[in-house]
Amino acid sequence: QVENRVAELADTCRVLVVARVDGFTPDGDMVGEAEPVGFVTIRDEIRTSAAETIGYFNEQGVTLNVISGDDPRTVSSIARVVGVPGADAYVDATTLDTPAKLDAAVDRYHVFGRVTPQQKRELVQALKRREHTVAMTGDGVNDVLALKEADCSVAMAAGSDAARNVAEIVLVDNDFASMPAVVAEGRRSINNLQRSASLFLTKTLFSMGLAALCIALPPYPFEPIQMTLINFFCIGAPGFVLGLEPNNARVKGSFLTNVLKRALPASIAVILAAALDIFVARVFGFSQLTLSTMCLLTSCAASVSLIWHISQPLTPLRVVLFVFVVAGILVGVIGFPELLSIANLSIGQMVILAVIVIFTCSVFFKLATMMDSLKPRRRHAATGFGRGVRVHLGRGGGKVSSTGSTAERFAKRVAADMAQRREDRTAREAEARALEGVAQAQPKKKKSTGAKRSRVTKSAQGIKVSMPSKKKK
Structure with missing residues (x-):
């Protein structure tokens, strides 16, 4: 019902839709259809020095990529205002559901929205595979993985403790305009x-x-x-x-x-x-x-x-x-x-x-x-099908070699599968211990009261504990 209006507002703002529902289940799920009430829009205040700083890096031949967890339309609009090249072409990272799609997007886009922390790290890795020297700036916990992976990591002093601890440079004035100096x-x-x-x-x-x-x-x-x-x-x-x-x-x-x-x-x-x-x-x-x-x-x-x-x-x-x-x-x-x-x-x-x-x-x-x-030799690796072919391109011609025999690659797959099983078993054991601990911590109630018990379920984020709602007397 409100998709078109949200799309218009998302060009310049973050948009939250406020809706009314009939109620909620004990597990926190909505009851009935959601009725939109209005919008809450949040507009970022762009620093006056942002365009000048971006212009400096453009002049120095630095390739700029904007990676954000916000709506890609909002990110693209802000990037376009401050002068990031290629800001009009953006991608929603939720559509990059395979490593191949994410790797290909690095060469096509410079603005990424709805990016998860894991995807941020994978984007940095993809840039490094292309022999770029990658600098990453961020201030939140969701940036930590990418900051650790980057060649040079920059955090803001007002950011999270985790980001400051892993960063190699901390801007004490919280101003990216300090980066040219x-x-x-x-x-x-x-x-x-x-x-x-x-x-x-x-x-x-x-x-x-x-x-x-x-x-x-x-x-x-x-x-x-x-x-x-x-x-x-x-x-x-x-x-x-x-x-x-x-x-x-x-x-x-x-x-x-x-x-x-x-x-x-x-x-x-x-x-x-x-x-x-x-x-x-x-x-x-x-x-x-x-x-x-x-x-x-x-x-x-x-x-x-x-x-x-x-x-x-x-x-x-x-x-x-x-x-x-x-x-x-x-x-x-x-x-x-x-x-x-x-x-x-x-x-x-x-x-x-x-x-x-x-x-x-x-x-x-x-x-x-x-x-x-003399130019530095650059190597580009490409893997083919069948037995696997690795190609090294450099000065004076290329070199083609095999990624290994069928037996070697089979052994590697078996080892990877065993490692994955071990990780899954460890996760299940940790989940069982967590469930046991939650169960022991729950207060015992009489059955005759008819009170609803807490429910522990597994969710995408880990362990989900649903507590019963208490009615006011």
Whole structure:
């Protein structure tokens, strides 16, 4: 009778229908037909900052999904007001009664209504299977399962204790508008740490490589005092500045992979340049001091190239940093040769050194370009019929394998069935104990009074206890 009117109101409000009935049974069931009396509508007050916050995440390439237990029409209307992309297409989660339907809905919809707590978790799992990094925000007990499953969980301070306990971030001001600042701080920390770590790891890697090289071709080419110049101008100062500057660039890839992709080219370039320096020094009979000077300058060239590479895109602060590093190395080499054990090179030695420096920088930028072109391998698994086929797709082609023989899959099904039986048996035993406890707790009454006894039944939510209604005297 009122379905059309409820549908109209549901576009902007939550709707409760107030109805009159003849009465209720002792079990709480309605007696007679329900006669509608009116509607109670509840309209959410949207924060003024909501649209701006949603716009920020849209600009940052974040895919937004709204998952709610309310009517999908109401959720869609609110999502449309604040600017969630795809808010017009919504789905009622009560129709997603199979895992396959729910999994397929993830790719088609961004607004989900009437979602159960279990379905919220399954939606997060489906997004993670698609190799998304999933952040989940919620404040109720019904959000706990999804919050635990998400890669990053955010709760409100005014929410339930359960949600706050499982969340990794709690917004003490209860305002989602704080999230852009949280994201910016996280990006600054991760991106800057990647840059600083690549500088420190470069020295570690080429020191290990040179140590192994010099076992076969002694002596070690560096003087201890010369490492001070590299540590200060090629690692310390750049790492300090790049580690503290503002950086809101989007985080991409794996942390360790990104660091290695930057550190390996410079380390390999330094090792190759040192090997070439040692070879040239032996061929032309250069002194140990000349060899160490050549190795120092070629290593600085590779380090300067790395600083230039990780400083992209250039900002005024990064330009100043690069100029400071180059000027500091030149001042140290030219102004303090005795302190840093720098040899006076002849014209011929300078020409050879210039050729090796150009070779070192070319090797670095060639390797860096190759590393940047490498894309992380992504795997997509698909299961077929019959014996079961698993397909892994990635760079350089795909790989097809079997999910197992018929016997193996049969054994897995048997094990799953046995586990399910154990769970059912445990549930029945728990139910029996609960029924016994309720029965013992009931007060004993005389049969002659004709009073109605309490009734204990099993419901979808667990144990249902129906108490008799007491008539007023």
